[in-house]
Amino acid sequence: MLSNLGNSILFISAFLSISIIYLANKNLKTSNNLIVKNIYQLSLIQSTLIIVCFFTLIAAFVVSDFSLVTVYQNSHSMKPVFYKIAGTWGNHEGSLLLWVIILTIFSFLFLIYNKDHPKKFRLLTLIIQNILILGFLFFILFNSNPFSSLSPTPSEGLGLNPILQDPALAIHPPLLYIGFVGSSIYFSAAMASLIVNYSEKSFSSSIKNWVLISWCFQTLGILVGSVWAYYELGWGGFWFWDPVENASLLPWFAMTALLHSLIVFEKRNLFYFWVIILCLITFILSVTGTFLVRSGILNSVHTFASDPTRGVYILLFLSLMIFSSIYLLFKKYKKENYNLNQNSKETFILINNWFMMFYLITVLLGTIYPIFTDALTDNKISVGPPFYNAIIFPIVVIFLLFMAVGPKVKWIKNRFEDIKVYFLILAGSIILNILILVFIKSYSILSNFIIISALFLIISSLKDGVSAIQKNRIDLARIISHASFGFLVLFIGLNHIFSIERDYNIKVGETKNFENYSIKLEKLDLKDFPNYKAVIGTLEINNNFSSEKNILKPEIRIYDNPKTLTYEASIKTNLLKDYYLTMSNIDRSDYYNIKFQKKPLMIWIWISVVMIVIGGFLRLFKNAKYS
């Protein structure tokens, strides 16, 4: 029954998309500046229907309707309700439905919130967005249908991979999708703007809030993914330069560049084509990421069960997007003359964009290079953290310095009046760095530079904040985001420098000593839980220096459906550090392998990212207030 209902709604939605395209096209030819009511109504019905369709699928997961292939393959009747619901988007088919929800809702909201803009521009944006919606609806209907039914109905489902049964992972995909699927709306708007030659400053006001929304959610999505990797994967790291992580980072770089160049466009009417290019590549990179993840040409914790026909469809879609955007761009491109003064805000924002492009190209090359060598030369290589660390981190130093100075530079022309202040801040940062070196621990030259530049950015941003408060003209959003980015780099740097990692084989009753610490495996317990059994170790960690005592309880879990062994890290978090402990069994012996890590300031890394996003939301609220 649910299968029929879902399929019918999908077909009606596709029909609605076609109707919207038809009506919008017809409405384009009328001379008045009004969009006919029918278009609003159809667009609202379409978003509502897709949401109903998604709830139908959620219902199928909740009641464990195994007559649907997707439910059978990704759920189990014994699973907690929360994970049954989260399972709806934890698989390829269901997550595509989430894609379409975001496409339609954004399409509708863009239509109703941009009434001040030219009719043609709005209608064309709607048409292009609906072509995208139609593309994805066809993909769902004919290739990846979450409502495909199975006969005879199996009595039980195959279950959701246990490492995916985690609260962070339940919210990670929706956040990330709002981010990169959300970028579709400014892709459509950019195409529409090219077609109708809508290149005035006011174009920026039609998209800037959408860019902000997608940027905030993309950042949050990446954060939650990292948090999940840290708590669940049991490696003690939070970023692995895994190709799929990179796929989420690529649109982020483009969005960040876009966010900044839009400021110039809005203020000075410069960089129109550059803004358009960034709008186009953000969504193109999002779809490229989807292609890499869903087609199975990459191997990663994220890859869904692969199916080449899926890949062919997305690739076809991607090619159409790329070639139509390049074609349109070439046709409409006019050379813009930038008469930029070296010391102007415009130049500094342009420099920000160069950095973002540099990071984007580095990560893009690192991600697709292995695919190229494999396809062309049969050589399997993997590009790992050493490549990214070597290229990205030295450049971060210069980037942070520009990021500190840039916002204070004036539009058009600037005279560096407060250059002395910057020297003082730099001197202060160097002294702070030396204090850390002398009193705690020495570290590499590059780390020195990173810490100094991060401190420089933090202090300059805070100083800006203080002087802005005095003048009562505070740009809180920017100050919070920039200072928090400085904190983020600082905490990542300190975390890297001061981490301790130790590996031991240990049996019950034994104690291991290292540095100031001793670890004792006190006991092992076997416990039964509703959907798994667990061997729980109790380990006492003593800091002999501060006589601080901690009990950590790592687990080895044996899940029933599907039968899987997972290792649960035990993590003790406080404001200064995390203790991170994983345990695994060793065959045919009573020894257990334990891995102990001390990770300083972990919680501050998460907090910094949250603060960066808060900056973004503040800017969004401010924009909303003024419009």
Added chain:
Amino acid sequence: MRNTVKIIIFVIFFFIIGVFYISLTRETNYNTSSLINKEVPQFKIAYFDKNGFYTKQDLIKNNYTLINFWASWCGPCRIEHPILMKLSAENNLKILGINFKDKKELAGKFLKDLGNPYSFLLKDIEGKQSVSFGIYGIPESLLINNENIIIKKFVGPLSLDNYKEIKEMIN
């Protein structure tokens, strides 16, 4: 000039999409006869029932290694198992088992019932790692010396003749 730039940009995108397409449709060449006298490919495979990975570099520690691909669901694997048990008594040889697309509890039961000949036991649940060894069906076994060179490949279950052959080669 502008046209050249346009053409270059188009060509780059065509190239990228072309490569993506090739990656999608590519079939790995399964002809394995060329593997003999070649070095073992780089690999890193998870242990069957503990944390960590076994890599190519670990192979050098053994004089000779027989890499055996097997699964509990594979009938011929049952047939060759007694030969593997006999081989496990050889001092000069370590047997590295790679459990292929299997369920852990069934594989465990298989070894409990028939004995465990493996010095090291790894798992390849998706069967993707084994492909890089040129494996297209199981059981298959590769005999490797301590320079990581593949000196013999056995397709199908090991026979008593194979047993004698291996014994001669390693002694």
